[in-house]
Amino acid sequence: MTRFLLVVPPLVGHINPLVGVARELAGRGHQVAWAGHADQIRRLAGEDAAVFDCPMPEGGLSRPPGMTGPAAFRFLWAEFFVPLADLMAPGVDAAIDAFRPDVVLTDQHAVAGALVAERRGITHVTSATTSAELIDPLGALPKVGAWLSELLGALRGRIGDPERTGDPRFSPYGVIAFTGRELLGDAPLPHERVHLVGPAIAPRSDRSDFPWEWLDPERSTVLVSLGTANVDAGGRFLAEAVTALxxxxDRVQGVVVDPGHTLSDVPPGVLVREHVPQLDLLALADAVVCHGGHNTVCESLWHGLPLVLAPIRDDQPIVAGQVVDAGAGVRVRFSRVDAARLGAAIETVLDGSGGHRTAAEAIGRSLRAAGGQVAAADHLEQIAARHTHVPAPH
Structure with a gap:
């Protein structure tokens, strides 16, 4: 029996992949605990999850409207991920003292998990919930890369082991990456201990009351979602999507996710919901319109669904480009697309003539073969068996 501590940021897309992994590990007789935002983790992983609560930034992740590109990247790290690490570090220390884990499995962007674990002498493994950072997206932006290295170095001096020099986003013990080679193309991986396991498709806690009877089996179902971190930016796009649908x-029914309640006067042929049971809905859908968020992309492809991609910022343009390069989707401009262009894109991926569905189905078969949470648990058990330790004092 091994004790695994899962360290996560307060971001749904970063927690969901580990929910299935946690259940798989627990089902094998291991002990699992979490460190992060307790209310959010229990909402996603279940009320019985063992959670060590950590302080979180006030207001969560909120960025100036329209911020994209390198400016958005710098803001994300300087104003959110690094302050988050400083806030979480004492809570991660306390979780290690109380739970005494054998292995810390820490999200790539919950950097406190990696840095505190290295200072305490505990084996830590990275959970990578996006394919974007595996391909060195800053390779063409050396000044931004140097800036981030300096930022992380200063953070390590505060909460980690100042003698270490490795990138805390990629544990030397191993990286569990919830993606597949089909999206990465032939790009080299950060090191040979990166394990591509595909998306973790597992039952999730569902508190929605989705009206399944509304769906018409005679029409194609298209899901439109911009994720949970883009409420501030999505109003105009969602309105154009409703018009397009x-x-x-006459042949398409749309389900639009609108967590920010930005839509009004919705026509009867389009269903708008604050939340949806996404995995269950994808099993019945025919195509997906999304922002290029990695979880939604991989879950859609796992189900063999072609995509219309409207990336907004962060890793989304990279992920969208990977999908287009793989032939499984088409890309539109988030800030400029109108209902006519969006409708044409939806028809393109639905009609089959462009081969998008065929490509999506082929990628889906590969992602399912990668093993998901079962493969992730296998790798974690192997890493734990190879690396025994005694936690070091502060």
């Missing part, structure tokens, strides 16, 4: 209403 309404115009296709």
């Amino acid at each position: 309404d115009r296709l209403g």
Whole structure:
């Protein structure tokens, strides 16, 4: 029996992949605990999850409207991920003292997990929830890369082991990456201990009351979602999507996720919901319109669904480009697309003539073969067996 501590940021897309892994590990007789935002973790992983609560930034992740590109990247790290690490570090220390884990499995962007574990002499493994950072997206931006290295170095001096020099986003013990080679192409991986396991598709806690009877089996179902971190930016796009779906209403039914309640006067042929049971809905859908968030992309492809991608910022343009390069989707401009262009893109991926569904189905078969949470648990058990330790004092 091994004790695993999972360290996560307060971001749904970073927690969900580990929910299935946690259940798989627990089912094998291991002990699992979490460190992070307790209320959010229990909402996603279940009320019985063992959680060590950590302080979180006030207001969560919120960025100036329209911020994209390198400016958005710098803001994300300087104003959110690094302050988050400083806030979480004492809570991670306390979790290690109380739970005494054998292995810390820490999200790539919950850097406190990696840095505190290295200072305490505990084996830590990275959980990578996006394919974007595996391909060195800053290779073409050396000044931004140097800036981030300096930022992480200063953080390590505060909460980690100042004698270490490795990138805390990629543990030397191993990286569990919830993606597949089909999205990465032939790009080299950070090191040979990166394990591509595909998405973790497992039952999730579902508190929605989705009206399944609304779905018409005679029409194609298209899901539109911009994720949970883009509420501030999505109003105009969602309105154009509703118009596009309404115009296709004789053969297409749209389900639009609107967590920010930005839509009004929605036509009867389009269903708008604050939340949806995404995995269950994907099993019945025919195509997905999304922002290029890695979890939604991989879950859609796992189900063999072609995509219309409207990336906004962060890793989304990279992920969208990977999908297009793999032939499984088409890309539109988030800030400029109108209902006519969006409707045409939806028709393109639905009609089959471009081969998008065929490509998506082929990628889906490969992602399912990668093993998901079962493969992730296998790798974690192997890493734990290879690396025994005694936690070092502060």
